[in-house]
Amino acid sequence: MIETMIYVHIPFCDSKCLYCNFVSGIYSEEIKQQYFLKLNKEIEYNANKKYIVTSIYIGGGTPSSIDSKYVVELINNIFTCFTIKDDVEITIEANPCSLTREKLHDYKNCKINRLSIGVQSLDNNCLKKIGRKHTRQKALKAINLARQCGFNNINADVLIGIPNQTYHKLKSTIKTLLKKVSHISAYMLIxxxxxxxxxxxxxNEVKVVDEDKCVSFYDKIVKYLNKKHFTRYEVSNFAKNDMICKHNMGYWQCKNYLGFGVSSHSYFLGERYYNTSNILEYIHSEFNYEKHKLTNSEKIEEYLMLGLRTKYGVNIEKLRSLGFDILTAKKTELDMLASNDFIQILDGAIIVNNDKFGVLNQIILKLLPN
Ligand SMILES: C[S@@+](CC[C@H](N)C(=O)[O-])C[C@H]1O[C@@H](n2cnc3c(N)ncnc32)[C@H](O)[C@@H]1O
Ligand code: SF4
Structure with missing residues (x-):
C-alpha cells in the first residue's frame, strides 16, 4: 500500500481577475462537460486500490463556479478508484460570487470537509482595483453561509500589496476574518x-505598493496573527488551533501526490509527471505525461527549499537518507546560523527561527549542497 495525496485542477472561472495568470478561464457548458468526461477518464486510467489517499484538493480556477453535480461525480469517482483514508482531508476552492447553500450541502454530502475561499480583501476599493467581482459584504456572506452549513475548517485567501492598500485596510480585513475562519493564507501579490x-x-495607470512597504505589512501581519493565536506554519499560511492544511503541508514535506486535470503535475515515488497546460489539448489528446525522474540532488534541493519554509523545518535523518549529511557538509554554515539565532536544531530538525523568515532565501542558499 502506498500513501498519496490527490490534486484536481478545475480550470473554470466566472470572470478573470486582473492579476491572475493561473490556467483558468471562462468556457461554455459544452467544454465543461467534455472536460469532466476526460477528467474522470484520467482518474480511472490511474485507478489503483493499493494507493491510500490521505488528502484531496479540488483547486483551480474556481471549482465553486461549476455545477456541483460535477464535483460530486468527481469525488465519488476518486472514492471508487482509490482507497480513501478514514480521516481524509478534502478541500475545495471557492469564490464568494458562486458559493450557494445548495452547493455547500452537496459538498458536505460528498465528504468535502475543508473550504478555501478567495477573499483577497474586505475593502471594496481594493477589490475593485484587482478586478474582483464581489464586495466585502458578499465575501462575509459566503463565509457565514459556509459556517451555517456546518463547515468549521475554512481558509480565507488574502492578498498583501494590492494597489491602494494601506496597513490599516489590511489589518482590518484580517481582524474581521480571524473571528470567522480557522486558517488564513496571506500571499504577496505577484x-x-x-x-x-x-x-x-x-x-502608470495603477501604482504598486513598493516592496519594502509590502515586507513591512507582512511582518506586522505575522505578529498580529500570532498575537491572535494564528500560528504561521509556512511563510504564507496561518492556522488557529493547529488546523493546518494537511494537503499543502504534504507538498512542503515532499510527499507523493497525483495531479489530475489540465496543467496539473504529480510527484510519485521520486518521479514527476506533467500534464499539458492547454485545455483543448487535454480534452482531445491521449494521456501523455511528460515524465522526469528526480536525481538525488534535485530531491535534496527541493526538500530543503520547501521544508525550511515551514515551522517544522527539515529532518536531518531524511536528508541523510537522500545522501546529504548536512551536519558534516554544512557544519560551518550551521554553526554560524545557529550562533546568530537564525536557526535552531531541535528534535533532529533544522528550523528557521520565527523572526528570521525575512531572510529565508539567504538561509536556504547557505544550506543547499555545493
Ligand atoms: C485558485 S484561486 C482561489 C479561488 C478562487 N479562484 C478565487 O480566486 O476566489 C487561488 C489563490 O491564488 C492567489 N493568487 C492568484 N494570483 C495571484 C498572484 N498574481 N499573486 C499572488 N497570489 C495570487 C489568490 O489569493 C487566490 O485566492
Ligand atoms: S477567480 Fe481565482 S482563479 Fe479565477 S481569475 Fe480570479 S484569482 Fe484567478
Missing part, C-alpha cells in the same frame, strides 16, 4: 507577466 494588472502598472 505581478505576473501578461496580466492586465502588470500592463496597467507598466502604463
Amino acid at each position: 505581478n505576473e507577466p501578461n496580466t492586465p494588472l502588470t500592463r496597467m502598472i507598466a502604463n
Whole structure:
C-alpha cells in the first residue's frame, strides 16, 4: 500500500481577475462537460486500490463556479478508484460570487470537509482595483453561509500589496476574518507577466505598493496573527488551533501526490509527471505525461527549499537518507546560523527561527549542497 495525496485542477472561472495568470478561464457548458468526461477518464486510467489517499484538493480556477453535480461525480469517482483514508482531508476552492447553500450541502454530502475561499480583501476599493467581482459584504456572506452549513475548517485567501492598500485596510480585513475562519493564507501579490494588472502598472495607470512597504505589512501581519493565536506554519499560511492544511503541508514535506486535470503535475515515488497546460489539448489528446525522474540532488534541493519554509523545518535523518549529511557538509554554515539565532536544531530538525523568515532565501542558499 502506498500513501498519496490527490490534486484536481478545475480550470473554470466566472470572470478573470486582473492579476491572475493561473490556467483558468471562462468556457461554455459544452467544454465543461467534455472536460469532466476526460477528467474522470484520467482518474480511472490511474485507478489503483493499493494507493491510500490521505488528502484531496479540488483547486483551480474556481471549482465553486461549476455545477456541483460535477464535483460530486468527481469525488465519488476518486472514492471508487482509490482507497480513501478514514480521516481524509478534502478541500475545495471557492469564490464568494458562486458559493450557494445548495452547493455547500452537496459538498458536505460528498465528504468535502475543508473550504478555501478567495477573499483577497474586505475593502471594496481594493477589490475593485484587482478586478474582483464581489464586495466585502458578499465575501462575509459566503463565509457565514459556509459556517451555517456546518463547515468549521475554512481558509480565507488574502492578498498583501494590492494597489491602494494601506496597513490599516489590511489589518482590518484580517481582524474581521480571524473571528470567522480557522486558517488564513496571506500571499504577496505577484505581478505576473501578461496580466492586465502588470500592463496597467507598466502604463502608470495603477501604482504598486513598493516592496519594502509590502515586507513591512507582512511582518506586522505575522505578529498580529500570532498575537491572535494564528500560528504561521509556512511563510504564507496561518492556522488557529493547529488546523493546518494537511494537503499543502504534504507538498512542503515532499510527499507523493497525483495531479489530475489540465496543467496539473504529480510527484510519485521520486518521479514527476506533467500534464499539458492547454485545455483543448487535454480534452482531445491521449494521456501523455511528460515524465522526469528526480536525481538525488534535485530531491535534496527541493526538500530543503520547501521544508525550511515551514515551522517544522527539515529532518536531518531524511536528508541523510537522500545522501546529504548536512551536519558534516554544512557544519560551518550551521554553526554560524545557529550562533546568530537564525536557526535552531531541535528534535533532529533544522528550523528557521520565527523572526528570521525575512531572510529565508539567504538561509536556504547557505544550506543547499555545493
Ligand atoms: C485558485 S484561486 C482561489 C479561488 C478562487 N479562484 C478565487 O480566486 O476566489 C487561488 C489563490 O491564488 C492567489 N493568487 C492568484 N494570483 C495571484 C498572484 N498574481 N499573486 C499572488 N497570489 C495570487 C489568490 O489569493 C487566490 O485566492
Ligand atoms: S484569482 Fe481565482 S477567480 Fe480570479 S481569475 Fe484567478 S482563479 Fe479565477
